[in-house]
Amino acid sequence: MGTALIYDEEMTKYKLLWVDPACKIEVPERLTVSYEALVRSGLSDRCVSIPPREATDAEILLAHSEEYLEAVKKTPYMTLEDLKEFTLQYGDVYFHPNIYHCAKLAAGSALQLVDSVMTGKVRNGIALVRPPGHHSMRSAANGFCVFNNVAIAAQYAKQKHGVKRVLIVDWDIHHGQGVQYCFEDDPSVLYYSWHRYEHQKFWPNLRESDYDSVGKGNGAGFNVNVPWNKVGMENSDYLSIFCHVLLPVAYEFCPDLVLVCAGFDSAIGDPEGEMCATPDIFAHLTHLLMNLAGGKLCAVLEGGYNLTSLPQSVCQTVQTLLGDPLPQPAGLRSPCKSALESLQCVRSAHRRYWSFLKHAANQPSTDISTKRIKLANEEEGKTEMAVEERAAEIKEWPEPPERPSPPVRCASLLPEDVACPDGLKLFSSSKDLHPLLASKLQNGADDQDALITVSRLYAMIEKMLTNEIGSGLVLISDISAAMMGALQDLPSDLVDRVLVVCVGKEKDLNYLTTDGKMLFVQISDEDKEKEKNKYFIPVSLKKGCSDTAGFIQAVLGLLLPLAYEYDPTLVLLVRTPGSGVDDSMWQQLIGLLLGFAKGHTLVLMQTNEKVHVGPTASALLGRPAPPLLELQTLDQEDGEALERLRERLQTDWKMLQTTSEGTE
Ligand SMILES: CC(O)(O)CCCCCNCCCN
Numbered sequence: 001m002g003t004a005l006i007y008d009e010e011m012t013k014y015k016l017l018w019v020d021p022a023c024k025i026e027v028p029e030r031l032t033v034s035y036e037a038l039v040r041s042g043l044s045d046r047c048v049s050i051p052p053r054e055a056t057d058a059e060i061l062l063a064h065s066e067e068y069l070e071a072v073k074k075t076p077y078m079t080l081e082d083l084k085e086f087t088l089q090y091g092d093v094y095f096h097p098n099i100y101h102c103a104k105l106a107a108g109s110a111l112q113l114v115d116s117v118m119t120g121k122v123r124n125g126i127a128l129v130r131p132p133g134h135h136s137m138r139s140a141a142n143g144f145c146v147f148n149n150v151a152i153a154a155q156y157a158k159q160k161h162g163v164k165r166v167l168i169v170d171w172d173i174h175h176g177q178g179v180q181y182c183f184e185d186d187p188s189v190l191y192y193s194w195h196r197y198e199h200q201k202f203w204p205n206l207r208e209s210d211y212d213s214v215g216k217g218n219g220a221g222f223n224v225n226v227p228w229n230k231v232g233m234e235n236s237d238y239l240s241i242f243c244h245v246l247l248p249v250a251y252e253f254c255p256d257l258v259l260v261c262a263g264f265d266s267a268i269g270d271p272e273g274e275m276c277a278t279p280d281i282f283a284h285l286t287h288l289l290m291n292l293a294g295g296k297l298c299a300v301l302e303g304g305y306n307l308t309s310l311p312q313s314v315c316q317t318v319q320t321l322l323g324d325p326l327p328q329p330a331g332l333r334s335p336c337k338s339a340l341e342s343l344q345c346v347r348s349a350h351r352r353y354w355s356f357l358k359h360a361a362n363q364p365s366t367d368i369s370t371k372r373i374k375l376a377n378e379e380e381g382k383t384e385m386a387v388e389e390r391a392a393e394i395k396e397w398p399e400p401p402e403r404p405s406p407p408v409r410c411a412s413l414l415p416e417d418v419a420c421p422d423g424l425k426l427f428s429s430s431k432d433l434h435p436l437l438a439s440k441l442q443n444g445a446d447d448q449d450a451l452i453t454v455s456r457l458y459a460m461i462e463k464m465l466t467n468e469i470g471s472g473l474v475l476i477s478d479i480s481a482a483m484m485g486a487l488q489d490l491p492s493d494l495v496d497r498v499l500v501v502c503v504g505k506e507k508d509l510n511y512l513t514t515d516g517k518m519l520f521v522q523i524s525d526e527d528k529e530k531e532k533n534k535y536f537i538p539v540s541l542k543k544g545c546s547d548t549a550g551f552i553q554a555v556l557g558l559l560l561p562l563a564y565e566y567d568p569t570l571v572l573l574v575r576t577p578g579s580g581v582d583d584s585m586w587q588q589l590i591g592l593l594l595g596f597a598k599g600h601t602l603v604l605m606q607t608n609e610k611v612h613v614g615p616t617a618s619a620l621l622g623r624p625a626p627p628l629l630e631l632q633t634l635d636q637e638d639g640e641a642l643e644r645l646r647e648r649l650q651t652d653w654k655m656l657q658t659t660s661e662g663t664e
C-alpha cells in the first residue's frame with residue numbers, strides 16, 4: 001500500500017497584508033518550497049496524490065464553536081481595515097480575504113488523509129497545508145492557526161471511522177495548546193507534545209504547557225508535555241525523549257491511528273525553534289511511529305520557517321513513509337542536562353499513569369519549576385537578547401545523506417524444502433568457500449557444511465554492506481554452530497560494528513568480544529547478570545520473551561537507546577528455538593531494528609522454526625507489524641530489574657540516562 005500526498009497551490013494564496021513582526025515568517029513560500037522539493041527529488045511521483053476538499057461546517061464544529069465559525073465566515077467580505085480590526089482580538093495570527101477558504105482546505109486535507117488511511121486506500125500519508133492548526137482553540141484563532149486541523153481529524157476519525165484510540169504526536173517546536181485543551185479530559189486521545197518553553201519564557205508562555213499538565217479527570221495521563229528549557233537541543237535529545245517517554249506510553253496506549261502535528265520548526269536553522277536537530281532526524285521520528293496502529297499514520301504540516309531545513313525535513317519524512325532505508329543516525333551523544341531534567345520530570349509526572357514508567361526516578365531535587373520562578377524573578381534585570389541575534393547563530397548543516405533503495409530488498413538463504421516467501425529473493429552465492437574462511441579449512445576445520453553456511457553468510461553480509469541487498473533471512477539447522485562460526489573472530493574487514501540481538505537462550509557465548517566490534521544484547525529468561533560487560537548485555541525477563549510487556553519495555557527502554565548510540569553497520573537478529581516470543585512482537589522488533597544500519601538486518605532462525613518465516617519475511621519487507629494485543633501491565637520485578645540494569649549501564653551508554661543526577 002502506498003503513501004498519500006495532499007497538496008494544492010490554493011493554500012498558498014493568502015499572506016500577511018500589513019506589518020506585523022510576529023507573523024511575517026508565515027509565508028506562502030513555506031508550502032511551495034516543500035512541495036517543489038518533493039517534486040524535484042522524485043518523491044511526489046512515488047506518492048498517491050489525493051486532492052484536498054473543504055471541511056464542512058459540521059466537521060469544523062467538531063472542534064470549534066458556532067459563534068467562532070460564524071465570525072470567521074465573515075472575513076472574506078471584510079475590507080483591509082475590518083480584517084485588521086478582526087485580527088486584533090486574537091494573538092499572533094493574521095486574517096486575509098482568502099484565509100477562510102484555505103483554512104477549510106487545510107482541515108479538509110487532514111480529513112481526506114484520515115479517510116484514505118482508514119479505508120485502506122493508502123498505508124500512510126502527509127498533508128502539506130496552510131494555515132496550520134494546533135494553536136487554534138474552540139473559539140479563537142491563534143499562532144497563525146484558524147481551524148485546528150489535527151483536532152478536527154481526531155474527532156472525525158473517532159466519529160466516522162469508529163477509531164477507539166488516537167495518538168497525536170506533536171513534534172512542532174511550539175506547544176499545541178489548542179489540541180491540549182480539546183482533549184485534556186478525553187482518554188481516547190493521547191496528546192504528546194514537546195516544545196520550546198524556557199521556563200515559560202517562550203511563546204505562548206503558558207503555565208499549562210509544562211510537564212505537570214498531565215490531563216484532567218478521565219483524561220489524566222493522556223496529555224504528555226515535554227518542555228525544552230534551553231535552545232540548541234540535538235538529535236540525541238529528541239531520540240532519548242522518544243525512547244524513554246513517548247514510545248513506552250504509545251505502546252501501552254496501543255492506538256489504532258497515529259496523527260502527527262508535523263511542524264518542522266524543531267529542525268536546525270529555524271528562527272522560532274533555534275534547535276540543532278538535523279533534518280534526517282525526522283526520518284527516525286517517523287520510522288519509530290510507523291510500527292504503531294498497524295502503520296496507519298497521518299502527518300499534517302504545522303510550522304517550519306527556515307526555507308532550507310523545512311523542505312529537507314519534509315523530504316526525509318516522506319521518504320520514510322514510502323519505506324526507504326533510513327540514514328544512519330550518526331554522531332549521537334549524551335542528551336544535555338536540561339533535556340535530562342525535562343525527561344526526568346515528565347517521567348515522574350506520568351509514572352502513576354503508565355506501567356512502563358512506574359519505575360521512573362522521582363522528580364529532580366532542583367525541580368525545574370522552582371527554576372521557572374527564580375528565572376522569572378531575574379527577568380526584570382536581564383534584557384532579552386534580540387531574537388535576531390540568537391537566530392543569527394544559525395549553524396550550517398550537511399545535506400541529508402542519500403537513502404538509495406537496494407536492488408534486492410530482502411534476500412533469503414533457505415533449505416530446499418522451505419518455499420521462498422513472496423517478495424524475498426533466493427540468495428545464490430558461489431559454492432566455493434569464502435576466502436576469509438579458506439584459512440580455517442587449511443587447519444583442518446572439521447565441519448564442512450557448517451563452514452559452507454558461514455561462508456554464504458559472509459557473502460550475504462558483503463552484499464548488504466555494498467547495498468546490493470537490504471535485509472536477509474537465513475534458516476539454518478543449528479543456530480549455535482552458525483553463530484559460533486560466523487561470530488568467532490569475525491573478520492574485521494568484513495564489518496566494523498555488529499549489533500547482535502539474541503532473542504531466547506543461547507548457551508555458550510565464548511565468541512563475545514569486548515573491543516566494541518560487536519554489541520551483544522540478549523533477551524531471555526536466563527539471569528546472566530554477572531557475565532555482563534559493556535558489550536554484552538543480558539536482559540532477563542522472569543517469564544522470558546513471551547512476556548510482551550517486559551519484552552517491549554526491554555526493546556524500547558534499553559535496546560533502542562543502545563542501538564542509537566552504538567550506531568551499528570549491521571544488525572544480526574537471532575531467534576533461538578523455544579524463545580517463546582510471539583509473532584507480532586517479533587515483527588515489531590524487526591520493524592524497529594530496520595531503522596539501524598541503513599536497514600541491513602540479517603535474521604538467523606533455526607530450520608525447525610520455519611513456521612515463523614512468513615511473518616518474519618513480511619516485517620523484513622517493511623510491512624507494518626500488526627498492533628500488539630492489549631498489553632498486560634509490566635511485571636513489577638522485571639520492571640525493577642530493567643530499571644536497575646539501565647541505571648548500571650548508563651555510565652557506559654549515555655543514551656540510557658533518564659535523569660540529570662550525575663551529569664556535569
Ligand atoms: C504552527 C506554529 O506552531 O509553528 C505557529 C507558531 C506561532 C508563533 C507565534 N509567535 C511568533 C513570534 C515571532 N518571533
Ligand SMILES: [Zn+2]
Nearest residue numbers: 172173174303
Ligand atoms: Zn511551531
